[in-house]
Amino acid sequence: MKTDILAFGAHPDDVELGCSGTIAKLISEGKTCAIVDLTKGELGTRGTDEIRKEEAARSAEILGVSVRENLGMKDGFLVNSEEYQMKIVKMIRRYRPEIVLANAIDDRHPDHAKAAKLVSDACFLSGLRKVETVDQGGNQEVWRPKHIFHYIQWKNIRPEFVIDISDHLDKKIEACMAFKTQFYDPDSTEPITPIATKDFLESLTYRAQDLGRLSGGYLCRRFHD
Template identity: 80%
Template sequence: MKVDILAIGAHPDDVELGCGGTIAKMISEGKTVAIIDLTKGELGTRGTDKTRKQEAADAAKILGISARENLEMKDGFLQNSEEYQMRIVKMIRKYQPEIVLANATDDRHPDHGKAAKLVSDACFLSGLKKIETALDGKNQEFWRPKHVFHFIQWKEIEPDFVIDISNFMEKKIEACMAYKTQFYNPESKEPVTPIATKDFLESLTYRAQNLGRLSGCTYAEGFTAEKMIALKNFEGIVL
């Protein structure tokens, strides 16, 4: 079950919105990716947890990820507790990713910042061999990802680096719009929320376009890093 990248979001759709283009690009380059949703998004104003589950499955097919799981934590009440940490530790040890992508460290929804710290702490704990875990009756090996990166969500956080997603912007939008109940639909009779407006939908493109403008490509997604990033050489930099 080992994957190269494990993307973890507080709610179904967080990963698609924050780093869907990056995931699509990495998969196109032969990397394996799995997604873990911490909650079912059951407190969302629009849709239900059942519709959200189907939408998450549809988005997973669009992106082409290897696996997707939901840990069914309590939406709106995420806590950096031992119980929740250990649930994530089991997933990290199951998938053994080199890189973990997690929620923004500070954001409009309180679950996002809480999830960022929760995942970060779980990544550290997962590397402690004296913490014993078992999954499906089998003991797990300890494992610590090499990097934890946080994608950017509602707030305009200055990224430590960006990924060029110029050829994958359409795929990102397609994956996001798989969440039909959540985003802009002029025919919907459900209440309008901040993410269900035309402006929010358009912001996915113009924010990625602005990061691209600043970094020398057409579209980009930004990330913050928990430690300094070292480049082996100058290859791969967009010039």
């Protein structure tokens, strides 16, 4: 199954927060997209990994992505190992994307930067003929994406281009809020976390608006929507 875009997130909801506006926009233009979550987010303060699985499925439905998978890597302990690289190589060769979207190259959560490097290295290895993988009973063909872009997350890294998602911001917020356990809910009795505040919820809008104001349209690896 070939897709145009393959989006990776260290945790369920990383893709939604970092680049779901871009995904919604590209899907509206006829592109196809798959999402691969590296971990189940089992160390998250709020909710459970089973609930987050349900929330991730609902968010994928909202965005209209073709498929969503979870590789079951260890939350909080991502390592750039051969084992994890090969799992990602299989996904790249399975979906053969032209574009890969990956975590921030530097961020508050250590898994994010680790995932950024892990995915980037796997994209290179996926194009090597002597790196052999088997998927669904057959040998996979080599595949290397044309572009890898790293979205911005918690830290205010200066983007080198900005995607205009003016017509898709509402869908981005809807996709994020599908993760009901993770974000602001005044009726929730779960502990407050940095992303479960009203301020953080509001930042999804005002941060996008400010980046739109500042954007200069420079094409490079780091971006935000």
